[in-house]
Amino acid sequence: MEWLTLRSNEKTLLDRIKEIERKWQERWEKAHVFEADPDESKPKFFVTFPYPYVNAYPHLGGAFTILRVDVTARYKRMRGYNVLFPQGWHATGGPIVASALRLREGDKKIIETLKSMGVKDDEIEKFKNPEYWVSYFSKGWREDLKKFGMSIDWRREFHTTSLNPYYSKFIEWQYLKLKEKGLVGKGEHPVVWCPKENKVVGDHDRPDEYAGISPVEAVIIKFRTSDDLILPALTFRPETIYGVTNVWVDPDHEYLIAEVDGEKWVINDYMARELAEQKHTVRVEGRIQGKELLGRTARNPVTGDEVPILPAKFVDPELGTGIVMSVPAHAPYDYVALMELKENPEILKMYGLSEDIVKELEPIPLIKVEGYSRIPAKDAVARRGIKQQTERWKLDDATKEIYAKEYHTGVLLEITGQWAGRKVSEVKDAIIEWMVSKGFAITVHTLPERVYCRCGARTHVKLVSDQWFLLYSKPEWKRLAHRAVDKMRFLPTSLREVFHKNIDWLRDWACTHKRELGTPLPWDKDWVIESLSDSTIYMAYYTLAKYLQHPEKYGIRPEQLIPEVFDYVLLGRGDVNEVARKSGIPTNLLEEMRREFLYWYPVDLRISGKDLIPNHLTFFIFHHVAIFPEEHWPRGIGTNGWILVSGEKMSKHKGNFILLRQAIDWWGADATRWAEILAGADAGLDDANFEPEVAKSAIEELLGWIRFAESNYGKGRTSRLAIDDWFESVLNRTIIEVTEAMEATNYKTALVKAYYNMQNYYKWYIKRAGEPNRDVLKRYIEVVTLMIAPFAPHTAEEVWERIGKEPFISTARWPEPEKEKINPEIERAEELVRHVLEDIREIRKFVKDARKAKVIIAAEWKYNFVSRILEKRSSGLDLRRAIQEAIKDLASEHRKSAGRLVKPIMQNPEILSVFVKREVEIRALSEATEFLARESGIDEVEVVLEEEVQALKKTPLPAKPAIILE
């Protein structure tokens, strides 16, 4: 990777940076700077990062979000808050278990992944145990985050699952509460099932190419032959039953004859098994070759038509039921297959069929679609030039097109009877319901394509009947969640609406799994609480982890954590002495824990990537409103987008995948932080773009600031210039703007304003002033260092120490703006000087040999006039009216000349925003003549008043003096 190559001098710089970082990390730890305990004298701020799943080391993406949390924590600390920033680790769920199993099977990919993360050969063996993943990677995360400079209170660290019985007790308590309130219930649920291993097959249990394929609902329509065999045609488009011309089978496949729910069905092995797993009774009675069915007819249950059974190559006997109803008008496959039969009667002959059998079969249109002929399938096929049913790729494409168009915009024709005139999308569900109720069809859960388990077996859909659900669809629960959302603070603010929508949209959630890491459901121990479901209110656990996770200090054993303990500590219920007696935990310790909880709770801000909005963050709200009283509901949620690297999504495949530890190794912590912030760390949903180049140059930037600060602090002149006021005004205004951006967690904006914009102002200041004023320079160095401290804390600490401050900048106060020094008029005047400089330069382009510039200030009355205009405007008038009104107010001798100003003012409305009092303009320009001359390369600049000259070609305006070059 290119950005790895640092030249030797840069390497030295990097070593210096790393040394500084190590030094401060050690000092912070030694001084316990980030360990937060209740302190009633200070306001608290509780900020969290969703605990990461510990199956790998952190990469730049996770680091990005947690960096925003750290910046928040550091900023709030500087604002005088007692900040709690804890961190735990998530191990609940399937992937770790699945990876451990795969490793046991000798899976090369897992070995490769582990090696790529730096796991040594002789250690890989240990990863066959899921537990080892948890301890290994939580350690890795902790190390990396420390090196990244996270201001975490590590005493509260923990990991989830029964591997941590303390946490498990807490989760058990939560679920007992939910059950008490009737928010957990049992139900049926379709899952992808491996018949060989007898288990649910999640994404992590499959080869990658099968990930993300979930069960879908399909309809099986029953076509009956004269001898009472049922031909069950599986379809996703039951509405097209009105256009069926025939039924397709694979002549070379051997179907089963099975009794399904008391009827004789012709069906494939696959669906026989799938139906059996979905509450249907299936008994196999015999077999039948597809070709034996050919030539018979079957009755369309809806229309009553007798349709022929015909052969088709495209029929996949292992998908669906292996039997397909043919709707040539609206299904490209069917259309092509039918045309092939018509054009090649020898196929029919081969099976001993008469060619007459297809002669009269014509597509039957039943849906009208804008932009298509009566037979849309024909259009789609013709457009792609499809000739044969074996052209799968094109046919699939055509099918997709027709399906989407007909579903969303198609209108049902007369032939569909009661449904005629309606849109497909509107009545589809009703059609299904009707067909099922009439006994014409059944619905079934199936997979849209073949999905294999990692073990090699083909999976099918099973209906699990004793599945536990979180009953999110309960209206009362949703109502409370909405109320919480109404009260919360969101960053960005647009998130509020998103959450309301998500709450409405959320349905019951299957909250238990089997054979995964986690906490067993307390009343049904075969099940383990699923990962999203066990990570909803654990922020409360951070307030207790300090006690629970340290038996060496507090002596609490897991079995002492009876529900009454959590009832008391988290909800204030019960008599503390009674709880102490029952649990054996001393009263004072229980009370201390209760106090700790009450001090920190609720969560003030939870910052996360945008991916958690529809799931975890919504659950987070739901569970809080279910368990806790209103005063402990979450107060805020902030989100950010993903990190891209050089404009592309990070992936190992592309070679732009960067682990946090690699980044820190290459650029150090602060430069990495700096580049991540600049990548786009404002609150929002947009992705941020990390540029390795920026990280590289940040190393020098940061060392440059240390050098600049150290060597300039205390330097400078003692005299006072007008331009000093300008710089102080800008500096103080910047503090206000940066503070606003910090409050909104718009950290890129804040950093750009605090550092880069200030640096530009400083350059201008030096250009104007020559040498800076000593006090102003000191203040500049202090303020900028303080403002970048949340972003580059190690660098800031180093500067702080070198300019003689102590103890830590991490606990120093955020700069207060000296509001009295903010002077908009001075800033406008400076702006005006800049405009004049630009204008002189512009004119010089045309008058190259000019030696002298005369700057002619507008006459006194014009200032009154313009300030009148501004008054009128601020009372709501538009510009033209404001000018008219202002003219009326003028003394009569000026009215005529004022009329002549209307056009120039309309043409240069910017003068209104730079307008200052005449004296201020005169002074600013007079003091800047030397500067203007120097910068424009002219010998002399002279400021003259309009009253002192006559016969001007140009009209001077306030804030826009006339300029004459000579």
Added chain:
RNA sequence: GCGGGGGUGCCCGAGCCUGGCCAAAGGGGUCGGGCUUAGGACCCGAUGGCGUAGGCCUGCGUGGGUUCAAAUCCCACCCCCCGCACCA
């Protein structure tokens, strides 16, 4: 389809809420100059078109509209990205 986020100059990207210092910040690239033995790094300048006085024209997805004034407000349309679940 539903929900969300976007479309800005050669590229990336700010601005849009709160209309006017916006031909549009900041990077990158390119061109020119300085520095240097040379390269790199660094510094200065230029980078829509036209123009011998600070100007004019074109311009922020497309088309309309509101306004003295629109990248910014309103309406319609086109295009791109993300999510749509039992999974971390």
